[in-house]
Structure formats: C-alpha cells, structure tokens
Amino acid sequence: MKRLLCVIFVLCLIVTGCGENTANTDESTLGPLETAFEENSDETLAHQTGEDVKENTDKADEIPKEKDFxxxxxxxxxxxxxxxxxxxxxxxxxxxxxxxxxxxxxxxxxxxxxxxxxxxxxxxxxxxxxxxxxxxxxxxxxxxxxxxxxxxxxxxxxxxxxxxxxxxxxxxxxxxxxx
The missing domain is CATH 2.170.130.30 (Ferric Hydroxamate Uptake Protein; Chain A, domain 1)
Structure with missing residues (x-):
C-alpha cells in the first residue's frame, strides 16, 4: 500500500511538471527537435524569401532522426x-x-x-x-x-x-x- 501511494505521488509530480509554461524556454532547456522547431516558427517562415526557404529546406537534414534521440x-x-x-x-x-x-x-x-x-x-x-x-x-x-x-x-x-x-x-x- 505504501508503495502504491509513493508511485501515485510520483506520477502526480510528473503530470504536474508536464503543465509547466514552456513559452519562456531557451535553447539550453530544449532538445534538438524543439530547438529546430523554434528556429523555424510560423512567424519566421512568414517573412522568408524563396532563397530563405531553400536554406531552411537544407536545414531539414539537420533534424535528428529517431535513432538520434x-x-x-x-x-x-x-x-x-x-x-x-x-x-x-x-x-x-x-x-x-x-x-x-x-x-x-x-x-x-x-x-x-x-x-x-x-x-x-x-x-x-x-x-x-x-x-x-x-x-x-x-x-x-x-x-x-x-x-x-x-x-x-x-x-x-x-x-x-x-x-x-x-x-x-x-x-x-x-x-x-x-x-
């Protein structure tokens, strides 16, 4: 019973931690995929020229593959x-x-x-x-x-x-x- 209560407590901590505000994150707290996404946000893509789009397409190769996680x-x-x-x-x-x-x-x-x-x-x-x-x-x-x-x-x-x-x-x- 004690073990079950401890596990429930730990799971509550995990769920609570998942709700943290991520809007104020910096690159040091983000993983490689999140960093790549942040660098290519919709706001940035809306102001790009055709040349910039090609450059970002080339960057797609830099996004880690599943085995790199x-x-x-x-x-x-x-x-x-x-x-x-x-x-x-x-x-x-x-x-x-x-x-x-x-x-x-x-x-x-x-x-x-x-x-x-x-x-x-x-x-x-x-x-x-x-x-x-x-x-x-x-x-x-x-x-x-x-x-x-x-x-x-x-x-x-x-x-x-x-x-x-x-x-x-x-x-x-x-x-x-x-x-």
Missing part, C-alpha cells in the same frame, strides 16, 4: 518508513550500458550526496546513501531497488536501464515487508 529513464531515492525523498524523481539521460547501480552512483556524485557500496563487479551493492546505512534500522534494513515497480532478481550492477524505465531506490526496515 536521447533515451531517458527516471530515478528516485527514498526512505520507505518516513515517505521522505533523498532524491526526488529525476530524469536522466542514458548512456550506453548504463546499469541501475551505475546511474545511481553518477547521480549521487553529481549532487554531492554521500554514497557507499560494498562487494565488487556485478555483485556490488549499496551499503549507504546520505549517511543512511544497511542495518541502521535493524538486522533486516537496507537499500533495495525497483525497476518499473518490480524488484529485479539480479543485482543492480547487472540490470541494464532502458528508455522509459523508472528506477526507485528505497531504504526499507524489514526485508520481509519489501513489497
């Missing part, structure tokens, strides 16, 4: 019991062979949130995030992760994140109640 996933880090977020739902651009653990480590480093792992290679796991460690809340407490609301059967270092995935890292206090 950036894959994205969504990450969050939270404390299950307190319903508190260490990292609110965050969109990340995927890099080749990104894993659930690799992206988490990158996000924590970028945001200067302390993180510690144990193990190595494919068996590396999260010991602590933001000074909250495994076993701090008892012998069955620690960090778990979900991909699209499912707990994977493999370690986070093995799970490749795909376009559109939602990865949630959650600190739980009792392994027997992890769902």
């Amino acid at each position: 950036i894959d994205r996933a969504y990450f969050s880090v939270s404390l299950a019991e307190e319903k508190e977020f260490i990292l609110d739902l965050t969109m990340v651009e995927l890099k080749e062979n990104d894993t659930a653990l690799g992206i988490l480590k990158r996000l924590m480093k970028e945001r200067k949130i302390p993180m510690e792992t144990g193990g190595s290679g494919d068996l590396e796991y999260v010991k602590g995030i933001d000074n909250i460690y495994e076993f701090d809340a008892g012998p069955q407490s620690g960090w778990v992760f979900y991909v699209n609301n499912e707990m994977p059967s493999e370690s986070a270092g093995k799970i490749k994140v795909k376009d559109g995935d939602m990865v949630d890292w959650v600190y739980i206090t009792n392994w027997s109640e992890k769902e």
